[in-house]
Every structure is written in structure tokens, then in C-alpha cells.
Amino acid sequence: MATIYDVARLAGVSPATVSRVFNGTTVTPENERVVRDAAARLEFVPNRTARTLRRRNSDIIALVIPDIENPYFTALARGVEDEARAAGYSVVLCNTDGDVTRESDYLEVAVSEHMAGVIIAAASDQSDLSPLLSRQKAVVAVDRVPHGAAIDAVTIDNAVGAELATRLLVERGYERIACIAGPDDVETSVARISGWRDALSRAGLRADHDLLEHADYRVEGGSAAMARLLGRTDPPDAVFVANNLMSVGALRVLRDAGIHPPEIGVASFGALPFSTSAPTGVSMVSLPARELGASAARMLLARIRGDRQAPRTLVLEATAID
Amino acid sequence: MATIYDVARLAGVSPATVSRVFNGTTVTPENERVVRDAAARLEFVPNRTARTLRRRNSDIIALVIPDIENPYFTALARGVEDEARAAGYSVVLCNTDGDVTRESDYLEVAVSEHMAGVIIAAASDQSDLSPLLSRQKAVVAVDRVPHGAAIDAVTIDNAVGAELATRLLVERGYERIACIAGPDDVETSVARISGWRDALSRAGLRADHDLLEHADYRVEGGSAAMARLLGRTDPPDAVFVANNLMSVGALRVLRDAGIHPPEIGVASFGALPFSTSAPTGVSMVSLPARELGASAARMLLARIRGDRQAPRTLVLEATAID
DNA sequence: AGCGTTGCAGAAATCGATTTCAGACGCAAG
DNA sequence: CTTGCGTCTGAAATCGATTTCTGCAACGCT
Numbered sequence: 203m204a205t206i207y208d209v210a211r212l213a214g215v216s217p218a219t220v221s222r223v224f225n226g227t228t229v230t231p232e233n234e235r236v237v238r239d240a241a242a243r244l245e246f247v248p249n250r251t252a253r254t255l256r257r258r259n260s261d262i263i264a265l266v267i268p269d270i271e272n273p274y275f276t277a278l279a280r281g282v283e284d285e286a287r288a289a290g291y292s293v294v295l296c297n298t299d300g301d302v303t304r305e306s307d308y309l310e311v312a313v314s315e316h317m318a319g320v321i322i323a324a325a326s327d328q329s330d331l332s333p334l335l336s337r338q339k340a341v342v343a344v345d346r347v348p349h350g351a352a353i354d355a356v357t358i359d360n361a362v363g364a365e366l367a368t369r370l371l372v373e374r375g376y377e378r379i380a381c382i383a384g385p386d387d388v389e390t391s392v393a394r395i396s397g398w399r400d401a402l403s404r405a406g407l408r409a410d411h412d413l414l415e416h417a418d419y420r421v422e423g424g425s426a427a428m429a430r431l432l433g434r435t436d437p438p439d440a441v442f443v444a445n446n447l448m449s450v451g452a453l454r455v456l457r458d459a460g461i462h463p464p465e466i467g468v469a470s471f472g473a474l475p476f477s478t479s480a481p482t483g484v485s486m487v488s489l490p491a492r493e494l495g496a497s498a499a500r501m502l503l504a505r506i507r508g509d510r511q512a513p514r515t516l517v518l519e520a521t522a523i524d
Numbered sequence: 525m526a527t528i529y530d531v532a533r534l535a536g537v538s539p540a541t542v543s544r545v546f547n548g549t550t551v552t553p554e555n556e557r558v559v560r561d562a563a564a565r566l567e568f569v570p571n572r573t574a575r576t577l578r579r580r581n582s583d584i585i586a587l588v589i590p591d592i593e594n595p596y597f598t599a600l601a602r603g604v605e606d607e608a609r610a611a612g613y614s615v616v617l618c619n620t621d622g623d624v625t626r627e628s629d630y631l632e633v634a635v636s637e638h639m640a641g642v643i644i645a646a647a648s649d650q651s652d653l654s655p656l657l658s659r660q661k662a663v664v665a666v667d668r669v670p671h672g673a674a675i676d677a678v679t680i681d682n683a684v685g686a687e688l689a690t691r692l693l694v695e696r697g698y699e700r701i702a703c704i705a706g707p708d709d710v711e712t713s714v715a716r717i718s719g720w721r722d723a724l725s726r727a728g729l730r731a732d733h734d735l736l737e738h739a740d741y742r743v744e745g746g747s748a749a750m751a752r753l754l755g756r757t758d759p760p761d762a763v764f765v766a767n768n769l770m771s772v773g774a775l776r777v778l779r780d781a782g783i784h785p786p787e788i789g790v791a792s793f794g795a796l797p798f799s800t801s802a803p804t805g806v807s808m809v810s811l812p813a814r815e816l817g818a819s820a821a822r823m824l825l826a827r828i829r830g831d832r833q834a835p836r837t838l839v840l841e842a843t844a845i846d
Numbered sequence: 847a848g849c850g851t852t853g854c855a856g857a858a859a860t861c862g863a864t865t866t867c868a869g870a871c872g873c874a875a876g
Numbered sequence: 877c878t879t880g881c882g883t884c885t886g887a888a889a890t891c892g893a894t895t896t897c898t899g900c901a902a903c904g905c906t
Contacts, residue, residue, distance in 0.1 A: 875879085
């Protein structure tokens with residue numbers, strides 16, 4: 203692999219001049235030509251490792267997400283990518299699988315590779331961002347903000363969205379509306395539960411203790427929770443499911459049990475991914491995943507460019523799909 | 525950020541000794557203790573950039589895929605991750621969006637960051653892997669092999685899988701079986717078309733010219749192609765759709781047209797993602813995406829460890845789902 | 847006692863770029 | 877003709893780790 207020294211020798215100039223050519227500093231047109239010719243002839247590609255070591259920062263942004271198989275996060279990733287690439291940064295995705303250990307491994311990589319910044323959808327409330335913060339790395343939390351972290355964030359109004367979804371069920375006349383929620387150590391899950399509670403109490407309905415099921419934001423978790431609800435002596439007549447994948451699981455269980463949607467009410471927080479058959483009777487609130495990613499990327503880029511404002515939080519709204 | 529020199533000074537040893545402690549070379553127990561104490565007190569994290577520069581390789585593997593929103597690729601990514609992480613490597617995902625320019629940007633990053641290796645599902649047949657090959661970087665192609673590349677590969681037997689899927693339709697008695705294929709500059713697409721042709725000719729059926737539609741392996745492409753087929757004066761009575769996302773699109777168009785599956789035969793190459801309602805009459809062949817990724821990772825790891833065999837290709841089979 | 851191992855530690859070179867600093871040169875003004 | 881300023885260049889220091897090479901000390905063996 204050709205280095206800047208090889209190019210310099212072939213071009214008959216010093217390595218400094220070669221560096222300057224590739225960094226836009228002033229160089230004689232003649233020298234510029236000679237250097238570019240030499241570089242082309244040697245198929246020279248600058249060594250980013252050396253550059254990063256010297257400059258103490260790279261032009262790579264890490265996007266850390268908890269579940270790469272969730273279309274919500276992949277849509278979010280597209281949003282991040284579009285903005286970041288337009289600004290000349292490369293984005294690499296790191297999948298933590300909801301595991302705090304994996305997550306901190308990736309954060310350490312981001313720090314020790316001197317990446318330009320990190321956008322993170324935290325694995326849990328307990329996620330520890332201190333390795334980033336103590337080194338003043340640019341960070342933006344997206345979708346979820348770890349407990350007590352004073353950083354830029356872009357989130358969804360979970361309580362309002364959940365209330366909206368639940369209200370859709372109320373309006374259709376359902377009265378015993380259950381909730382399949384996420385893990386209880388995840389901030390978003392707590393907010394969605396309270397949205398569900400609010401909708402019920404405003405409608406004068408009871409949020410019975412046994413109407414709440416916790417699961418893991420995954421398909422299988424949704425299935426299991428739905429099965430438990432159906433197994434109750436007094437099953438619900440409708441269910442608010444707090445994320446898209448669990449809705450898929452719940453609907454599968456209902457299908458297998460021969461119960462089809464208008465018969466039981468189903469509302470999903472987040473649109474069903476890749477749905478092909480009209481899920482009649484399934485209400486949905488749709489989340490601006492891509493916009494979430496794009497906004498986060500814009501905030502991060504501002505920080506990278508030196509923005510020193512106090513941390514801001516941007517809250518986007520979920521919207522009902524009819 | 526503390527460096528090895530800071531640690532050395534605090535511990536009263538030379539930087540070389542500190543380095544040795546973190547690299548398992550022999551050091552006095554006493555020195556080891558002193559160094560670890562100092563490192564802990566300073567929250568020392570080794571600078572990977574410097575290490576990579578010196579060692580000329582890192583322990584990061586790049587996985588380059590064309591469409592992060594396709595569940596097939598995300599499942600594949602999980603397979604790669606599981607194997608790679610077990611071997612102590614970190615995996616970063618790069619999404620090319622099927623764009624050869626983006627792809628080569630990412631390949632250049634992989635090279636100039638001295639990553640340990642690259643697993644790539646090429647954006648097209650024309651993808652140029654020479655930046656990797658000319659620098660002897662470990663590479664494994666997965667799902668698709670760019671034209672003429674003599675490298676390790678893990679693929680699916682596309683022709684056999686397509687034939688299998690089409691045969692499922694033949695067995696159900698359909699006779700005018702159309703094909704919604706992928707882009708014609710993608711190797712996998714060509715093979716799937718020929719599988720479709722084979723199945724038809726073995727069944728004594730005609731593969732009429734106007735039964736073949738090309739699309740882009742995306743949901744919208746599938747919709748458009750299905751719409752075109754329905755618009756024909758002599759529409760097909762069944763359709764073989766050459767990838768999962770296009771199947772979703774095709775099924776949506778059918779649903780909107782009020783035509784439900786057993787009425788028209790539908791076979792999908794690749795299981796429908798997140799399907800919730802029994803797609804009655806939809807035949808599917810399922811692809812071992814995760815296994816594909818895992819195998820690719822194993823081959824790559826072998827190369828990274830110095831395996832010098834001639835390039836091998838591993839072909840996995842698609843299986844019918846009933 | 848003398849000699850060859852062996853084990854460990856430190857000095858210094860190295861990886862490949864960027865950047866500071868100082869010098870060379872050209873040109874205009876005095 | 878000299879001074880002064882601005883532009884461009886190259887030498888050398890630098891980023892932070894790894895690794896080679898050398899030296900020293902301890903130990904075993906004949």
C-alpha cells in the first residue's frame with residue numbers, strides 16, 4: 203500500500219506537500235498536478251488510521267441500536283444515514299441486541315477509534331454513557347434517553363401516542379382494554395403504559411391490574427403475552443400493544459386461536475411492518491422513525507461542528523393511521 | 525485521555541512494560557499489579573487508532589449490505605455478528621442502498637481503517653472489489669458474488685430454490701405462472717428466472733415472454749410489477765415472486781384489487797417478513813439467512829487467521845415451507 | 847569458577863499521516 | 877538597492893501504541 207512518502211518521492215516533493223494537496227491548503231498548480239499524477243499512478247489511498255491518530259478525530263459516526271431486526275430501527279438508521287452522508291460522514295451501525303455489555307463494548311470502540319460522534323438508542327435505562335461524556339464525545343440519544351443523562355435527545359411522545367392508540371379502541375366501543383407493554387426498565391415502556399392508563403381513565407374505564415402484561419418488545423414476547431391474556435378467566439375484549447413487533451406476535455396468536463380483529467380490538471404502537479393483508483380492526487399509530495434519525499443526525503452534526511448550547515430534547519409526535 | 529505514557533510514569537515503569545501487560549507478554553507479577561493499578565486509577569483505555577497503525581490491522585469486521593430495511597439482510601447480519609463476536613471481533617454494518625458509489629466508499633473506509641476483513645453482499649454484479657483484493661484484505665462474498673471475482677463465497681442455490689417455489693404452484697394446478705424477477709444485472713435474479721423457466725418446462729408449461737416482469741427487489745417494485753401483470757389482456761393465474769419484499773408489494777396490490785390468494789397462486793422466494801395473517805395459498809421457500817451470515821463469518825475468520833486455501837464457495841439450500 | 851541459558855525491562859525505532867516552524871523566493875514600495 | 881510582506885516549501889516534531897534490540901541479572905550446569 204502506497205504511502206504519502208512514496209507519492210512524495212515519485213513526485214519529487216516533500217511528504218508535507220502531498221498532504222497539503224489532499225487537504226486543500228495552498229500549493230502551486232504545477233505541484234498539485236505532479237502530486238495527483240503520482241498518487242494516481244500508485245493508487246494511493248490515504249491511511250485514515252494515521253490521519254485519525256494525528257488529528258484526534260475521524261469522520262465516522264456510530265449509530266448504536268438495540269435491535270437491528272426491528273424495522274423501526276432500520277428506518278431510523280436510514281434517516282441518520284441520509285443526513286450524515288450528505289455532510290460527508292460515513293455511518294457504521296452497531297447492534298447491541300439490547301445487551302448492556304455489548305453496548306459498552308461498542309461505545310468503547312467508538313471512543314478509542316476517535317469516531318466523530320455517536321447516536322444511540324440505548325439498550326436500557328441503565329446504559330452507561332459516561333465513557334463518551336467524560337471524553338466530551340458528541341452524543342445524541344434517540345428514541346430513549348438513559349436515566350439521568352443530560353444530553354441532546356430526539357424522542358417520541360410516548361404517552362400521547364399510547365393514549366391516542368388506546369383512544370382509538372375506546373372509540374370503537376371496546377371496554378376491557380388490556381395492555382401488552384415492554385420491559386419495565388425501559389423508559390419508553392413506562393410512558394406508554396401511562397398513556398394507556400390515561401386513555402382508560404378519561405373514558406371512565408378501569409385499568410385493571412390483570413390487564414397489564416410485560417414483555418420484551420420482540421415478536422415472541424408479544425405472542426406469549428397475548429397467550430397469557432387469552433388464558434385469563436376474564437379475557438379482555440381489546441388490547442393495546444406497545445410496539446410493532448409485539449403486535450405481530452399478538453396477531454399471530456389471535457390468528458392461530460381463530461379470533462379475528464374486529465372480534466377483539468387491537469391497537470399497535472408503531473405501524474405493522476410489511477403488512478400485506480388489511481388488518482381490519484387493527485388500529486395503529488405510526489412513528490416518524492426516519493425523521494427521528496434525521497433529526498438526531500442534524501443535532502449530532504451541529505455538536506461535531508462545535509455547537510456548545512445546553513442539551514436540547516426534541517419530541518416528535520406519533521400520528522394515527524386510519 | 526490517559527495514554528500508555530501516563531500509566532508508565534505513574535507506575536514507575538517504561539511504556540513498553542505497560543504495553544506488555546495489556547498484551548499478555550511476560551511481566552513480573554509485581555509489575556503487572558503496579559501497572560494495572562495505575563491504569564485503573566487513570567481510567568486508561570488503549571488507543572485503538574495507534575495500535576492499528578502500528579499493527580497494521582484492527583479487530584473490526586465490516587459487513588456491507590445493500591438494503592438494511594430488508595429483513596433477509598438483517599437476519600444475515602445477526603448470523604455474522606454471533607460468530608464474529610464469539611471470536612472477539614466487533615462487527616460494523618455498512619448500508620449501501622444498492623448504490624455502487626456508496627459501496628466503494630465503504631470499501632475504501634474498510635481498507636484505510638485496516639479492518640480485519642469484509643463480508644459483502646454486493647450492490648451489483650459490477651461491484652468492484654479490487655481495492656480489497658489488491659491489498660490482500662480478507663473478503664467473503666455472501667448471497668451474491670460480483671462478476672468474475674475469485675473469492676470465498678456463501679450463496680443460496682437460487683435456481684433450485686426458484687424451481688422449488690414454482691413447482692409448488694404447478695402442483696397446485698396453476699398453468700399460467702408469471703415471474704416477478706429482480707434487476708437483470710444481478711446474478712441472483714438471473715438464476716431465479718432460470719429456475720422458474722426450468723420448473724415450467726418440466727411441467728410442460730410455457731414461459732411466455734410476457735409472463736416475465738423485472739423489478740427492483742423492493743416493495744414498491746413488486747407492487748408495480750404485479751399491477752402490470754394484472755393489467756394484461758391475458759393475465760396469469762399465478763405468480764412466482766423472486767424475493768420477499770416484492771412479494772409483500774405484490775400481495776398488497778392483489779389485496780387492493782380484491783383478489784385473494786387461492787384465487788391467484790402466489791409463491792415467494794424467501795419467507796414473508798413478519799406475516800401475521802395466514803397467507804392462505806401463498807407458497808414460500810425459506811432462506812437460511814442467518815446460517816448464510818454465520819458461515820460467511822466462519823470463512824472470513826479462517827482467512828483472517830491465515831488460511832491460504834484456494835477460494836471456496838459454499839452453497840446452501842432453500843427449503844419449502846408448508 | 848566459568849559459561850551458557852533464560853527471563854525480564856528499557857531505549858528507541860516504527861507505523862503514516864498532519865502541522866508547526868523556519869527558510870527561500872518573488873515582488874512591490876521606499 | 878534595500879526592506880518588507882506574502883506565498884510556498886521542506887525538515888522535523890507529533891499523535892500513541894507495538895516491537896526489536898540490547899543489556900542486565902539470576903540461575904543451572906559442568
